[in-house]
Amino acid sequence: MDKNISWFIEKQVEKTIHALNQKNMKGIFVKDETELIEVIQSLVAKNSVVGVGDSVTLSETGVLDLLRNGDYAFLDKYKEGITSEEKKGIYIQNFSADTFLCSTNAITEEGELYNIDGNGSRVAPMIYGPKQVIIVTGINKLVRNKEEAEKRTRNYAAPLDAKRLHKDTPCTKMGHCVDCKSPNRICNAFVTISGQLVKDRIKVIIVGKALGY
Ligand code: SF4
Numbered sequence: 001m002d003k004n005i006s007w008f009i010e011k012q013v014e015k016t017i018h019a020l021n022q023k024n025m026k027g028i029f030v031k032d033e034t035e036l037i038e039v040i041q042s043l044v045a046k047n048s049v050v051g052v053g054d055s056v057t058l059s060e061t062g063v064l065d066l067l068r069n070g071d072y073a074f075l076d077k078y079k080e081g082i083t084s085e086e087k088k089g090i091y092i093q094n095f096s097a098d099t100f101l102c103s104t105n106a107i108t109e110e111g112e113l114y115n116i117d118g119n120g121s122r123v124a125p126m127i128y129g130p131k132q133v134i135i136v137t138g139i140n141k142l143v144r145n146k147e148e149a150e151k152r153t154r155n156y157a158a159p160l161d162a163k164r165l166h167k168d169t170p171c172t173k174m175g176h177c178v179d180c181k182s183p184n185r186i187c188n189a190f191v192t193i194s195g196q197l198v199k200d201r202i203k204v205i206i207v208g209k210a211l212g213y
Helices: 003-021 034-044 054-061 062-067 084-096 125-128 146-164
Strands: 026-030 049-052 073-077 101-102 106-108 113-117 132-138 190-193 202-207
Touching: 003 026, 003 106, 003 202, 026 034, 034 062, 034 132, 034 202, 049 084, 054 062, 054 132, 073 084, 084 125, 101 113, 101 125, 106 146, 113 125, 113 146, 125 132, 125 190, 146 190
Parallel strands: 026 202, 049 073, 049 101, 101 132, 132 202
Antiparallel strands: 106 113, 113 190
């Protein structure tokens, strides 16, 4: 990577981690997937109960494979043959998990996590329930402020997510959001997490590369 771009990203990461720390959330930077897995192993106790939110980032970084390796009581919403009733059961169990892992749609230099969710099963345990929440994000999701976060999520992350989920919505045909009234709309809960009462309950691991949507 060009050294000036590296410098810019470094500053952006520094500002974001500083702002997160001021809001009682712990910001951690790792350079790649290998370091990410080491940090997660150090934070998540063996045999503890672990749930996840829907996330391309967790899949492509090998975090889901780690959780499936047998060292954890993993609430696997992706397990083969799972019924929708079983999946709903896992969503409820996630509230009492020791650790809940997911990604975020955007993270601001002011230390805010911005997410749009369809049924709330990802954002609800981020807000309340699990003893610890670990958010894994690539540098591509760092933005300056909430306005940029909403723009990024509505016009980029949400249409790609709708496409991944094979939704029949205007964005999966046009490639951008039209704030649709479709019954298949996936943008139903707009949530900004701006801080935590319990210090470091939320830990944000920023990986030094582009990941997910
Ligand atoms: S509001 Fe509708 S059109 Fe916009 S991103 Fe969400 S599902 Fe797509």
